[in-house]
Amino acid sequence: MLVLATFPAHADRIKDLASVAGVRSNPLVGYGVVVGLSGTGDGNSGLTLQSLQSLISRLGLVVETADLNAKNAAAVMVTAELAAFAKEGQTLDVTVSTVGSAKSLKGGTLLMTPLMGADGEIYAIAQGNLVVGGLGVAGEDGSSLTVNIPTVGRVPEGGQVEKVVNAPFLDSDNLILNLNRGDFSTASAMAKAINEVFGPDIATPIDATSVSVRAPYEAGQRVTFMGMLENVELTPDAPAAKVVINSRSGTVVIGGNVRVTPAAVSHGSLTVKINEDSTVTQGATVVNGQNGSVVVPGQTTTTPNSSVTAKQDPVRAFVFDAGVSLSSLVDAINAVGASPSDLVAILESLREAGALRAELVVI
Structure with a gap:
């Protein structure tokens, strides 16, 4: 599959090109137990039995693992994303995934699970009924049918924020805008566009990725200023010439700035x-x-x-003239009926010959 990537000049908003340094979500993770399964749990897994024993002991009961059966329970890992500026009491969605031999989480209930950040502190508590989009059934003769993934479920709004993550949005004198894709020309154009709207020397490009912006110190004014700033429009510079090849799917994407110097290619099999x-x-x-x-x-x-x-097969040859454009390159390759593997071979050969004016990226 050959895909043409063209990049016409048009204006984009700053909010679509960059993000504010320090304003980001934080991943949370926790270990918990899901109960109420219909015989699709972990069975006699030692990890799940110990977890059940620990949970029950917190309720004031004394029980041995030998007296428990985890047929209707499963040990799970719970993950969530704590959004920037999330406050205590707000809710978030959580994802629940099995870690044992459970066949399905359908119909299960996640028991109260603390969710920790990278620093080991607890930032949220998760609990609730699971929504599972997958289905798994098995017969006594060993036959089975699985639709989607029944071992992963979600609890919509099942997490509650217990601790706030401090963001540097109000602490620093300047706001730092980080481009999603580093480019010196785009960073310079962004600073110029900001200065044209808010006045000279408000924005200063730091490097190919970051632009520093002087912002009001008072919180209300800074929020209003940021709302205006992220809607400033600019025309980003065209990206570097690249040819991206997906070796697994055979997809080839050729950027609009790719050029080829004079070269002759012979293709046959x-x-x-x-x-x-x-x-x-x-x-x-x-x-x-x-x-x-x-x-x-x-x-x-x-x-x-x-x-x-x-x-x-008859050998097919074609010639590239100096500075040939993307459309001419594609037309010449398609004219010989090149398959994706042949196309990759042609592009790699052009690069080795020094005729391909682009970076060849294989993913």
């Missing part, structure tokens, strides 16, 4: 086909007696019979 066959001959011995001749079957003989044929 040779197909060799080998057929293996054998001829079996039945041996026989003639024995002459008083009553006539008798044919006695002998040992069979196998004779290999191989045939080799070769077919070579």
Whole structure:
């Protein structure tokens, strides 16, 4: 599959090109137990039995793991994203995934699970009924059917924020805008666009990724200023010339700024086909007696019979002129009926010959 990527000049908003340094979400993770399953739990898993024993002991009961059965329970990992500026009492969605041998979480309930950040502090508590989009069934003869992923579920608004993450949005004198894709020209254009709207020396480009912006110190004014700032429009510079190849799917994306210097390409293929066959001959011995001749079957003989044929398609050649454009490059490659693997080979050869004016990226 060949995809053409063209980048016409148009205005974009700053909110679509950059983010504010320090204003980001934070991943949370926790370990918990899901109960109420219909016989699709972990069974006699030691990890799940110990978890159930620990939970029950917190309720003032004394129980041994030998007295428990985790057929209807499952040990799970719970993950969530704590949004920037999230406050105590706000809710967030959580994702629940099995870590044991549970077959399905359908119909289960997540028990109260603390969610921790990278610093080990607890920032949210999760609990609630799971929504599972997958389905898994099995028969007594070992046959089974699985639709989607029944071992992963979600609890919409199942988490509650317990602790706020301090953001540096109000602490620093300047706001730092980080481009989603570093580019010196775009950083310079962004600073220029901001200064044209808010006045000179408000924004200063720091490097290819960051732009520093002087902002009001008072919180209300800074929020209003940021709302105006992120809607400032500018025309980003065209990206660097790249050819991106997905080796797994065969997709090739050629950027609009790709150029080719004068080069000649010859493209053809040779197909060799080998057929293996054998001829079996039945041996026989003639024995002459008083009553006539008798044919006695002998040992069979196998004779290999191989045939080799070769077919070579006509070689196709095409020439690239100096500074050929993207459309001409694609038309020339499509004219010879190149497959994705052939296209990759042609592009790699052009790069090795120094004729491809682009970075070749294989993902």
